[in-house]
Amino acid sequence: MKTRFLIVLTILLAVVALVEVYTFQVVKTLFRPRWVHWSYVLLSVLVYGIFFYNLLTFDRKVGQTQATLMATGLFLLFTVPKLLIVPVLFFEDVIRVFIWIKDLIGNSDSSPVTFTERRKFVSQIALGIAAVPFLSLFYGMTKGKYNFKVRKETLHFPDLPNEFDGFTLTQISDIHSGSFDDAEKIQHAIDLINAQESDLLLFTGDIVNNHADEMEPWIAMFKSIRPHTYGKFSVLGNHDYGEYLDWDSPKEKEQNFQNIKDLHQKIDFKLLLNEHVKLQKDAASLALVGVENWGVKFKKAGDLAKAGAGLTAEDFKILMSHDPSHWDVEVKNHPDHYQLTLSGHTHGFQFGIEIPGWLKWSPVKYVYNQWAGLYENASRYIYVNRGFGFHAYPGRVGIMPEITVIELKKGKSIA
Structure with a gap:
């Protein structure tokens, strides 16, 4: 380890060095005063110093803190835009070498003014390109991370009991309460949840980053989510098991896990641990199934057989499973026919591009087949919530925090 x-640290330092060599060239080319050069150098030393200090002193007994979040955010804000500067200037350097060789073979002299003017023009282009991700990341850290969006879907099922025609549920996922730093914004999100007036509220895991006490300052706020007619239910996510920390003893880890499970009761949610409940409406019922975390690359504590024991293919079922890879591997072709699965986990990478009806892209799509929004297979659906909170990077670019509202309708699937 x-x-x-x-090895990773060495590669990271090498990349930073290359990026800074080219970026400093842009600064020197476009800004003549030496105080600007020195100011840039001092700012660079400060940002990299903060990041690498937090990286080298990261305490695996504590985990992510507001300090490490901010250090990561500043590093990305200061480095990612420069990654676009490097290829622009490198391409110009390649052209310059070819021109130099051509002039050398042709025994002609190139005007230094021509090179200087070209370098200035290319530097302006590179700086303009770099401004786009800089402004995007800055917006993501200041506004985007709390720019909550309510997304609505209407799903049709031929086997939905008539009594549940028009039934509505609200889903939230990936609270990550340890990352919060603005109570007013969180209260706004709670108000949005309450405003939907759904029949049922479901939370699909990751209530904290690591420690149970991360949620303590927010209990009253989440407890203020109004009672829903058919209840408020939840499941665990991969971050709820304390797997990413070093603990002094197994007993300490187990106590933290128990405290995390107790949090759900404190905010009036019924935590489903590989079990199901029947939601009754008149003579009809709907099965709500909740499994513990099950992921291809993460903890496999979920037990679908145990959670669905006693249910048949004829029962209409909603499955809560934190990691969408579970749907791909075990659920979508399950003989007991799970009509709707609700997941989260991916956060949509907190970075991507979404233009409704035109484009939906994020780097996380190369890791998960289902990573944000609605997917269908043989009239079985999964909805992947983009997440309520944020983790690692303290922001969101293009992929906004989400509150999902789904209406169930009786009728033929229109997928």
Whole structure:
């Protein structure tokens, strides 16, 4: 583990060095005063110093803190835009070498003014390109992370009991309460949840980053989510098991896990641990199934057989499973026919591009087949919530925090 960390650190330092060599060229080309150059150098030293200090002193007993979040955010804000500067200037350097060779072979002299003017023009282009991700990341850290969106879907099922025609549910996922830093924005999100007036509220995991006490300052706020006619239910996510920290003892880890499970009761949610409940409406019922976390690359504590014991293919079922990879592997072709699965986990990578009806892209699509929104397979659906909170990067670019409202309708699938 230590050797791997040193290799990653060495590669990271090499990339930073290359980026800074080219970026400093742009600064020198476009800004003549030496105080600007020195100011840039000092700012660079400060940002990189903060980031690498937090990286090297990261305490695996504490985990992510507001300090490490901010250090990561500043590093990305200061580095990612420059990654676009490098290829622009490198391409110009390649052209310059070819021109130099051509002039050398042709025994002609190139005007230094021509190179200087070209370099200035290319530097202006590079700086303009870099401004786009800089402004996007800055917006993501200041506004985007709390720019909550209510997304609505209407799903048709031929086997939906008539009594549940028009039934509505609200889904939230990935609260990550340890990352919050603005109570007013969180209260606004709670108000949005209450405003939907759904029949049922479901939370699909990751109530904290690691520690149960991260949620303590927010309990009263989440407890103020209004009672829903058919209840408020939840499941666990991969971050709820304390798997990403070093604990002094197994007993300490187990106590934290128990405290995390107790949090759900404190905010008036019924936590489903590989079990199901029947939601009754008149003579009809709907089965709500909740499994513990099950992910291809994460903890596999979920037990679908145990959770669905006693249910048949004829029962209409809504499955809550935090990681959408579970749907791909075990659920979508299950003989007991799980009509609707609700997941989260991916956060949509907190970075991407979404233009409704035109484009939906994020780097996370190369990791998960289902990563944001609605997907269908043989009239079985999964909805992947983009997440309520944020983690690692303290912002969201293009993929906004989400409150999902789904209406169930009786009728033929229109997928």
